[in-house]
Amino acid sequence: MGEARAGMLLVATPVLLDPNFADTVVLLLDVDENGALGVVLNRPSVVPVAEVLEGWSEVVAEPEVLFHGGPVSTEGALAVASLSRPDDVPVGFREVWGTLGVVDLDTPVELIDGSIDGMRIFAGYAGWGADQLDGEIEEGSWYVVPAEGSDVFRLDPTDLWRDVLRRQPGELAWHSTRPVDPDLN
Template sequence: MNEGSGARAGMLLVATPQLVDPNFADTVVLLLDVDEQGALGVVLNRPTPVAVSEVLAGWGDVVAEPEVLFQGGPVSTEGALAVGWLRDLDDVPVGFREVVDGLGVVDLDTPVELVDGSLSGMRIFAGYAGWGAEQLDGEIEEGSWYVVPAQAFDVFRDDPTDLWREVMRRQPGELAWHSTRPVDATLN
């Protein structure tokens, strides 16, 4: 990946109005892994109606409200990936791999009792978003994504409906103006 794009683990990709792919239109993606082979992340603002407890016994009591699976992306949708936020940076549970600032990936094969209590938030995603080498850089260069800093709270919002606008609103300068664009730009 090109460092010039700003895409690195722990950053957010926010879909621009140019991105019309239905898998990613109006999405906010948390990047979990970025290297020369490509990038991997999860879509933060696509909750499903499926309760976590229905598909992953024991984890329903650990995840943040709403206690549902989120659609993490179009790749491997039959698999699950969990993102957690450490309660204490000095108390890292077994099965936790930090991405940035106490935010990290939780191995769902870890017994729940070894993780429960050490996280201040956790969310489980069905599938993920993935890009091959240079693919994400190309999409950023063509104007499909804004690359902005993440805040751990972005991952664990009770209601992710307005996440796109909230993330854009807190950006510096002209980038914040995009938060007020109408959903249908032809109405402007």
């Protein structure tokens, strides 16, 4: 497993029973000595983006709904996007990893449109204080694995947890086939 840093995925282990994070895949957007911040990739809501953020539904990837990014600041929104061309960075875009970055939703949509391949908007985020995430990883709550660009903008994120584990090397891939209740096995 890799080290927790921006652009990596946190995949919830069976040990993690917190309903906010059970069976989730979290994309880390920022990790430093003060803590970490990420968004849950596999929890779409039923709320259309157009209902909450007028104009942004034009540039978000399907499904055009808000995603539950995590339990922190759920009244706020955070946007993650992928650049069309690495040499064409629009105003309001901050690189996180490769062509993936965060978009300032106060930026006029016209300045972003045409510069990005895909975008997701998340209500809330997942956050950890200094050393908190390291402690959760050490206790076995998270697998830390590399992200692929397609993880963020999947049309149907339902099987993302299993698919991310399935592509991992060695025994980690075996976890993708575990039943919901191992006692029934």
